[in-house]
Amino acid sequence: MKRELTEPAAAVAKAERPQGEPTTEGRGKCLTSRRNFLLTAGLTTFTVMVTLNAGTPRAQQMPGVVATYPRKLIAKLSELEIDQPLDFYYPDEGAYSESMVVKLGAQAGGGIGPDRDVVAFNYTCTHQGGPMSGTYQAADKALGPCPLHLSTYDLTRHGILISGQAYQSLPQVLLELDGDDIYAVGIFGLVYGRFDNLQG
Amino acid sequence: MATPYYIPETKVPLPPVDAEVLSTACDYCIVACGYKVYRWPVAGGKEGGPKASENAFGADFPVEPLGPWIAPNQHNIVLHNGEPHHVVIIPDKDAKYVNTDGDSSIRGGAIAKKCYNPQTPTRDRLKSPLLRMYGTLMPVPWSFALDIAAEVGKHVIAEHGANAYGVKTYSYQYIENTYAISKYALRHINTANFTFHDTPSDVTSTPGFRDAGFDNFGASYEDWRDAETLLICGTDPYETKTILFTQWIMKGIQNGQKTIFMVPRRTAGVAYAEKNGGLWIDVTPGTRPAYRQRHRPHHCGEWLGRRRVDPEMGSTTSGNPPPASARGRATRHGSGARPGASSRPPALRTGRTGCWARTSSRSRSLQGSPR
Numbered sequence: 001m002k003r004e005l006t007e008p009a010a011a012v013a014k015a016e017r018p019q020g021e022p023t024t025e026g027r028g029k030c031l032t033s034r035r036n037f038l039l040t041a042g043l044t045t046f047t048v049m050v051t052l053n054a055g056t057p058r059a060q061q062m063p064g065v066v067a068t069y070p071r072k073l074i075a076k077l078s079e080l081e082i083d084q085p086l087d088f089y090y091p092d093e094g095a096y097s098e099s100m101v102v103k104l105g106a107q108a109g110g111g112i113g114p115d116r117d118v119v120a121f122n123y124t125c126t127h128q129g130g131p132m133s134g135t136y137q138a139a140d141k142a143l144g145p146c147p148l149h150l151s152t153y154d155l156t157r158h159g160i161l162i163s164g165q166a167y168q169s170l171p172q173v174l175l176e177l178d179g180d181d182i183y184a185v186g187i188f189g190l191v192y193g194r195f196d197n198l199q200g
Numbered sequence: 201m202a203t204p205y206y207i208p209e210t211k212v213p214l215p216p217v218d219a220e221v222l223s224t225a226c227d228y229c230i231v232a233c234g235y236k237v238y239r240w241p242v243a244g245g246k247e248g249g250p251k252a253s254e255n256a257f258g259a260d261f262p263v264e265p266l267g268p269w270i271a272p273n274q275h276n277i278v279l280h281n282g283e284p285h286h287v288v289i290i291p292d293k294d295a296k297y298v299n300t301d302g303d304s305s306i307r308g309g310a311i312a313k314k315c316y317n318p319q320t321p322t323r324d325r326l327k328s329p330l331l332r333m334y335g336t337l338m339p340v341p342w343s344f345a346l347d348i349a350a351e352v353g354k355h356v357i358a359e360h361g362a363n364a365y366g367v368k369t370y371s372y373q374y375i376e377n378t379y380a381i382s383k384y385a386l387r388h389i390n391t392a393n394f395t396f397h398d399t400p401s402d403v404t405s406t407p408g409f410r411d412a413g414f415d416n417f418g419a420s421y422e423d424w425r426d427a428e429t430l431l432i433c434g435t436d437p438y439e440t441k442t443i444l445f446t447q448w449i450m451k452g453i454q455n456g457q458k459t460i461f462m463v464p465r466r467t468a469g470v471a472y473a474e475k476n477g478g479l480w481i482d483v484t485p486g487t488r489p490a491y492r493q494r495h496r497p498h499h500c501g502e503w504l505g506r507r508r509v510d511p512e513m514g515s516t517t518s519g520n521p522p523p524a525s526a527r528g529r530a531t532r533h534g535s536g537a538r539p540g541a542s543s544r545p546p547a548l549r550t551g552r553t554g555c556w557a558r559t560s561s562r563s564r565s566l567q568g569s570p571r
Binding site: 096129149165167194 | 208209210211212213214250261262263264265266267269270271272273274303304305306309310438439442446450467468469471472
């Protein structure tokens with residue numbers, strides 16, 4: 001039995017896409033709008049709109065709450081150069097906190113800055129914990145292949161898998177821009193090795 | 201992440217020390233990697249802790265790379281004995297065979313997601329047979345559907361003979377099932393029209409290659425690692441038999457194995473092989489006969505014998521007479537095969553399903569013998 005899988009999701013994506021968001025259909029489908037990505041910043045919780053039962057007639061938008069994370073200054077917008085990742089630790093300095101912020105030069109899901117192209121991700125492969133520091137690929141705006149089993153992630157689309165074995169996207173670090181200062185304020189997705197992002 | 205397709209979770213429950221542990225195998229591909237299921241009741245709110253003494257893995261969190269980490273997609277809640285239970289399904293870190301590092305593909309890694317849970321899209325499942333009546337598929341009882349199937353079968357056999365009744369089945373999913381289905385087809389229906397999985401009749405899926413002297417679908421995983429040269433056609437095992445690639449072929453490549461891919465897409469496994477001395481041969485529309493020509497056995501014998509990989513495989517034979525045994529086969533094939541005939545690479549014919557040609561020092565010695 002074949003069902004219409006794309007229509008409701010496409011409709012949702014179209015309806016909530018404000019001006020300035022990616023306009024091509026393929027991108028719009030898997031990018032959230034910035035408005036929904038970051039309704040509030042610097043507060044104790046974030047409310048984001050999430051779509052449940054995506055791609056089915058039951059698709060619905062619901063508010064979700066993301067747990068409290070430390071707010072940490074990680075970089076200056078003016079110091080970022082396109083395709084030159086900067087490393088930082090987040091949400092703490094414990095195991096698997098190695099992360100990177102990069103100006104992609106291409107608009108990205110969750111991107112901040114005037115070009116909406118500054119994104120941040122955890123460096124640890126969500127397949128089996130391989131370190132992906134130094135694997136940024138400027139040509140494809142990708143991280144990987146992971147040295148362990150070759151998983152590769154798309155940094156323009158919330159860290160979704162391009163190819164490989166991970167069954168989760170790469171955790172994206174939620175960013176906030178305050179003047180020229182870039183703050184890390186949260187993580188979407190569970191960091192490898194941990195059972196809880198904030199408890200280790 | 202607030203995308204239509206993915207809602208991230210930032211926490212997973214850890215199995216408590218007394219969680220039930222069940223061993224199982226992934227049912228997605230023929231590699232059948234070992235997995236472990238950790239199951240414990242939701243009632244009572246019991247969860248394991250991050251210290252090794254507090255969870256069923258006996259591991260401290262955060263775990264090491266390759267450790268027993270639980271991705272949120274590896275947890276689900278199912279009904280067991282009528283009560284909701286947590287299940288965590290992760291690759292078996294104690295496996296000694298096949299999946300030796302407790303690795304997992306994107307398919308097997310997410311087995312937990314396909315356990316039935318009415319809160320998830322698995323609610324949409326077929327619960328009874330469907331019978332098309334007046335153009336519409338209608339749910340009917342099993343006894344009714346089986347009665348119809350039996351009567352139709354009897355009619356076909358009486359009218360056209362047993363061979364008009366075909367039986368097609370998978371070739372894996374545990375011996376109990378394949379045994380029963382084979383017995384049904386071969387003993388009770390008594391039809392010759394019976395086959396497994398991806399083959400039109402009960403033969404190898406790559407008859408051309410077997411005729412050409414290649415030994416395919418090796419049963420020994422060590423061979424995939426230890427072969428000097430692998431020729432892989434029609435598929436990238438990194439995508440389709442992922443653990444065979446990451447746990448065996450990849451280790452071979454790291455050890456100097458030459459891996460040649462003849463596939464239309466330059467996928468991740470191809471890229472890895474190329475980066476490490478392997479070769480990718482694209483499929484150009486309209487050139488199948490040329491590929492077939494290149495894969496005439498004397499060419500294969502040539503580059504195997506000289507242990508070299510040449511980007512223009514078709515040209516390596518000039519001035520280099522093939523080994524005697526290979527010449528014999530070339531003659532045999534040269535007289536029987538025509539360009540475009542059925543001996544073209546099966547991978548190109550089937551598109552999706554791969555044909556695997558394995559060559560090693562061991563299998564090379566077999567090539568000269570009649571098969």
